[in-house]
Amino acid sequence: MSTKKTKATSQGGFRQAQAWLHTWCGLWFSWLLFAVFLTGTLAVFDEPITHWMTPEHHAEEAAAAAKKGEPTADRAQRLAWGMAYMAEHHPGAAMWELWPSDAQGGGELKVYWFDANRQYAGASLDPATGRPIKEDVGHATRATLGGHHFVDFHYELHAGTVGLWIVGIAAMAMLVALVSGVITHKRIFKDFFTFRPKKGQRSWLDAHNVTAVLALPYHAMITYTGLVTLMFMYMPWGPQVAYKAHGGTDTFFAEAFPGGVRTQIKASGTKAALAPLAPMVAQATAHWDGAPVGRIVVHQPNDANAVVSLTRAEGRHLSYDQPTMQFNGTTGALIGTFGDVPKAAAETRGVLYGLHIGRFADPLLRALFFLSGLAGCLMVATGLLLWAVKERQKYAKTLKQGGRIGFGLRLVDGLNLGAIAGLPVAMAAFFWANRLLPVDVASRNDVEIRWFFIVWGAAAVLGLLRPTLRMWQAQLALGALLFALLPVLNALTGPAPLTTSLRAGPSAVAGFDLVAIALGLGLAGATWLVERKRRKAVAAPKKAVKPPPPAELAASAAAGQGS
Amino acid sequence: MNTRTSSSFSFRSPALRLVSRVAAAVLGGYALASAVAVFLAAVLPAAPAEAALGGMQFSFAVYAVAVIWAFAPVSLPRAWAGLLLPAVVLAGLGLMLRGAGGGA
Numbered sequence: 001m002s003t004k005k006t007k008a009t010s011q012g013g014f015r016q017a018q019a020w021l022h023t024w025c026g027l028w029f030s031w032l033l034f035a036v037f038l039t040g041t042l043a044v045f046d047e048p049i050t051h052w053m054t055p056e057h058h059a060e061e062a063a064a065a066a067k068k069g070e071p072t073a074d075r076a077q078r079l080a081w082g083m084a085y086m087a088e089h090h091p092g093a094a095m096w097e098l099w100p101s102d103a104q105g106g107g108e109l110k111v112y113w114f115d116a117n118r119q120y121a122g123a124s125l126d127p128a129t130g131r132p133i134k135e136d137v138g139h140a141t142r143a144t145l146g147g148h149h150f151v152d153f154h155y156e157l158h159a160g161t162v163g164l165w166i167v168g169i170a171a172m173a174m175l176v177a178l179v180s181g182v183i184t185h186k187r188i189f190k191d192f193f194t195f196r197p198k199k200g201q202r203s204w205l206d207a208h209n210v211t212a213v214l215a216l217p218y219h220a221m222i223t224y225t226g227l228v229t230l231m232f233m234y235m236p237w238g239p240q241v242a243y244k245a246h247g248g249t250d251t252f253f254a255e256a257f258p259g260g261v262r263t264q265i266k267a268s269g270t271k272a273a274l275a276p277l278a279p280m281v282a283q284a285t286a287h288w289d290g291a292p293v294g295r296i297v298v299h300q301p302n303d304a305n306a307v308v309s310l311t312r313a314e315g316r317h318l319s320y321d322q323p324t325m326q327f328n329g330t331t332g333a334l335i336g337t338f339g340d341v342p343k344a345a346a347e348t349r350g351v352l353y354g355l356h357i358g359r360f361a362d363p364l365l366r367a368l369f370f371l372s373g374l375a376g377c378l379m380v381a382t383g384l385l386l387w388a389v390k391e392r393q394k395y396a397k398t399l400k401q402g403g404r405i406g407f408g409l410r411l412v413d414g415l416n417l418g419a420i421a422g423l424p425v426a427m428a429a430f431f432w433a434n435r436l437l438p439v440d441v442a443s444r445n446d447v448e449i450r451w452f453f454i455v456w457g458a459a460a461v462l463g464l465l466r467p468t469l470r471m472w473q474a475q476l477a478l479g480a481l482l483f484a485l486l487p488v489l490n491a492l493t494g495p496a497p498l499t500t501s502l503r504a505g506p507s508a509v510a511g512f513d514l515v516a517i518a519l520g521l522g523l524a525g526a527t528w529l530v531e532r533k534r535r536k537a538v539a540a541p542k543k544a545v546k547p548p549p550p551a552e553l554a555a556s557a558a559a560g561q562g563s
Numbered sequence: 564m565n566t567r568t569s570s571s572f573s574f575r576s577p578a579l580r581l582v583s584r585v586a587a588a589v590l591g592g593y594a595l596a597s598a599v600a601v602f603l604a605a606v607l608p609a610a611p612a613e614a615a616l617g618g619m620q621f622s623f624a625v626y627a628v629a630v631i632w633a634f635a636p637v638s639l640p641r642a643w644a645g646l647l648l649p650a651v652v653l654a655g656l657g658l659m660l661r662g663a664g665g666g667a
Contacts, residue, residue, distance in 0.1 A: 013636040021634040175627045183631070227623045237597040238604035238618040241654075242611055242661045255612035345609065345616035352620070 015184060022180040026383050027412070029173040031419040034380045036167055038423055040154035040222070041373030043147065044358060044366055045515075048508035050146030053434045055494030057141070058506055073127060075101055075292065076278060078109050081130030083277065085111060085123070086301070094118065094267070096298040101127070103292060103313040143444040144434055149452070150427075155230070158449060168234050174223045178216070185209065201393070204386040211379040218372035219379070225356035228349060256346055258324070258338040265299035265307050272304040275332035284310040284325045287337065291315065294322065298329060306330055318360050321350035381420045388412050414464035421475035422459025424523060428482030429455035431516075435493040469534040476527040484520025487513035583639055591646030592629035596622040598650040601657035611661070 042049065051057065073081070078100035086096045093113040101107055109130075112122040124133045145152070157163035212219065227234060239252040281293050294313030300306045306329025312322040323339035342350075354360055358369050388409060395405045405413075433451035441447055459475055490513055491497030501510035603618030604611070633642045 017634050017636055018631065021631070172623070172626060172630075175623065176630045179627055179631055180634070224623060228620055231619045231623070235597065235600055235619045235622050238600035238615040238622075239612075241601045241657055242604040242615050246611065252612055252615060255610065256616055343610070343613050345607075345613040345620065349616055349620060 018180040018183040022177055022184050023387065025173050025180065026177045026380075027387050029170045029177070030380045030384045031415050032166070032170045033174055034377060034384070034419050035423055036154050036170060037373060037376045037380060038427075039150040041370055041377065042150040042427070043154050044369045044373065045511075046147030046151050048147070048512055049150070050144075050148065051506060051508035052490070052512040053144045053146045053431070054141060055435070055490075055496070058494055058496040058501075058509060073130070075105055076281075077130075078127060079277060079281065079296065081125055082109060082111050082296075084130070085125055085132065086113065086298075091302060094300060096296075096301050098296040098298075099294065100296070101292075103294065103315050105292065142434070142437075142439045144448055145445045149430065149449060155226070164230060164233060168227065168230060171223055171226050175220075175227070178212075178220055178223065181212065182216075201386060201389045204382055204389050208379060208382040208386050211375045211382060215372040215375040215379075218369075219376050221355060222373070222376070225352040228352040229356050231349075257321070258326075258336075265305055267300045268304040270304040271302060272306065272330045274298065274301055274306055274329055275308075275327070277308065279332060280308055280310060280325075280327045283334065284312075287325060287340075288312050288323065301329070304330055307335065314359065318354050319347055319350035320354035320357070320359070321346065381416075384412070384416050384420065388416060410467060411464070413467035415460070417463030417467050417471055417475065418456070418460030421472055421479065422456055422463060424479035424519070425459050425475055425482060426452050426456035428479055428486065431486055432482060432489060435489050469530055469537065473527055473530045473534070476523050476530065480520045480523035480527055482520075483516050483523060486516040486520075580639060584633060584642060587639070587642045587646060588630040588633035591643060591650070592626050592633060594650040595629045595646050595653075596626035598652075598654035598657070599625045602653040603657075605657040605661035 079098065082098040082100055083096075086093070086098070090096065090113045093115070095114045097112040099108070099110045099112075101109065107127070109125040109127045110122060111125065112120060115121045125131065126133050152158055155164065155167050157166060159166070232239075236249070239249050239256075243249055243252045277296065281296075284293050285291065292313045293310045295309075295311040297309040297311070298306060299309070308327045308329050309324055310327070311324045314322060319342070321339060321342075323337065325337045326335040327333065328335055339346075358366060361369065391409045391412070392399075392405065395403070395409070399405065430448060430452040433448045437444060437447060437451075463471060463475070487498045490509065491499075494509075496506060496509045498510060498513045501507070501513065600615075600618040600622040603621060604615040607614035607617050609617065629646055633646065637645065
């Protein structure tokens with residue numbers, strides 16, 4: 001074996017091995033990766049999706065947008081209301097956390113605290129009156145996970161810790177597939193400008209290359225930053241070893257992210273009045289060159305050991321982490337400032353985290369994230385289809401003689417169908433369930449998600465039973481219909497049809513409807529491509545290996561450009 | 564017998580060798596990545612928390628390269644040894660320098 005290995009140790013051998021790794025690593029994880037990429041792409045717009053999915057709020061959102069010029073309470077008043085609420089309702093909590101306003105001084109007024117079991121709890125206050133907003137005043141709001149369904153699914157598959165690990169392993173496989181893919185394609189940039197129509201599988205390979213190379217920096221960034229986002233779970237060994245004899249991981253978090261919510265302040269047991277917050281806020285805003293305070297955390301309020309942490313409001317900063325100032329809660333004296341001079345590793349993590357969630361981005365950049373994510377979906381999908389096309393050629397002779405394809409290829413065909421064509425149907429079904437289920441159904445948010453999984457499961461089973469071009473067409477066409485008709489559903493079941501929302505808002509609802517139409521048209525285009533392919537196959541049944549129609553190449557390429 | 568695998572790697576008993584190589588890549592790679600994280604947490608010239616954060620963020624790149632290397636044409640014993648030996652050495656150094664009460 002060693003002699004054979006020595007012979008194989010050449011450039012070609014390495015590249016061949018990487019091609020093998022790329023193929024199999026890609027194949028086994030691509031069904032899951034496609035789902036993670038597609039749901040993650042929708043997660044870019046989780047807030048607009050949630051808006052669309054709670055039509056009860058559309059009227060008040062439109063009203064709020066209309067009176068945007070009217071002043072709600074100013075920052076100081078909002079903070080005072082928040083503090084008054086906490087003092088009245090949660091005087092004994094170990095931590096208060098207040099978000100008085102957004103960076104512009106408007107938006108919601110939210111308060112959080114640790115309850116008796118040290119669990120997070122929260123409430124929303126009316127920014128015009130300071131009174132708590134009761135969700136069930138006047139009319140019931142439907143319970144829904146909204147766009148957060150896609151956020152949750154794309155990193156934990158609604159399966160908790162197990163899901164987190166599965167997605168983490170898939171992300172690592174994605175990273176390996178990206179690197180080995182680049183190694184495999186030695187002429188990667190030349191190939192990017194190459195199209196070879198009428199060369200069978202080359203067409204799928206070219207489409208795979210275009211979608212991969214086009215957004216390669218995005219693919220690498222989103223995969224690596226995804227891993228970093230959850231690195232405290234995936235790779236905890238550094239701090240565990242380094243802090244084993246130095247106070248444990250709590251000390252690590254306190255040192256790594258000083259001034260954070262995780263900071264543990266012990267209560268002294270001695271009561272003491274809280275110093276006024278207004279001077280602290282003024283001092284912090286002055287220190288940050290006028291940038292407003294976004295978050296106020298009070299550790300051990302009304303205790304002699306109270307500490308107040310002020311964090312700068314999120315603005316257009318790349319990093320997720322914001323500088324913080326800490327004050328003594330009883331004297332009001334400054335304890336320290338944190339994050340003014342970013343520390344390299346912590347700031348890197350903050351930037352990587354910020355890049356992944358893209359909250360710094362304006363709508364245009366978010367749209368680019370969305371399109372790059374779609375390119376990632378197409379890269380994964382074309383990779384899967386390329387494997388099936390290649391494998392099918394091995395059966396060309398058998399098929400010609402009336403034989404059958406192997407079990408492995410049949411399985412891949414079926415899974416490809418359920419994963420690629422079935423998922424959009426399931427996602428659309430989720431939106432339809434949101435609008436069609438009665439508002440007062442018990443555990444409604446779970447029922448919506450159950451419909452997502454039921455429809456996806458049905459699509460996957462049908463795909464495995466009949467992995468034919470007809471089935472591809474049926475599922476793609478169904479997805480196209482369900483997405484394209486979402487604006488109609490919205491018009492029938494909500495107060496803000498596209499005709500209204502385009503003129504008077506809410507803009508989130510208008511945007512959702514337009515993107516739904518675009519996705520519907522994209523799926524309809526895919527249905528049409530399959531129809532051409534099927535007609536060719538019917539017209540020339542004798543031809544063993546048929547070149548795919550050139551229109552398909554053009555369309556795959558166009559889709560790769562981010563249509 | 565899986566001809567595809569044997570043509571790529573010249574394995575004589577492909578299934579077991581493949582399982583071993585995948586295990587070397589997945590487990591050996593994770594061990595090496597963890598060891599690098601532990602080692603960097605001990606030696607990076609920065610505050611301890613900073614060093615630990617830096618090591619964690621770098622470790623995923625180490626993992627990816629380790630998997631790539633495990634699937635280069637190297638013999639199985641070399642693949643295992645090439646991943647586990649540095650992992651043991653780096654983790655040991657990290658433990659000695661910082662973990663067991665040493666370091667700042």
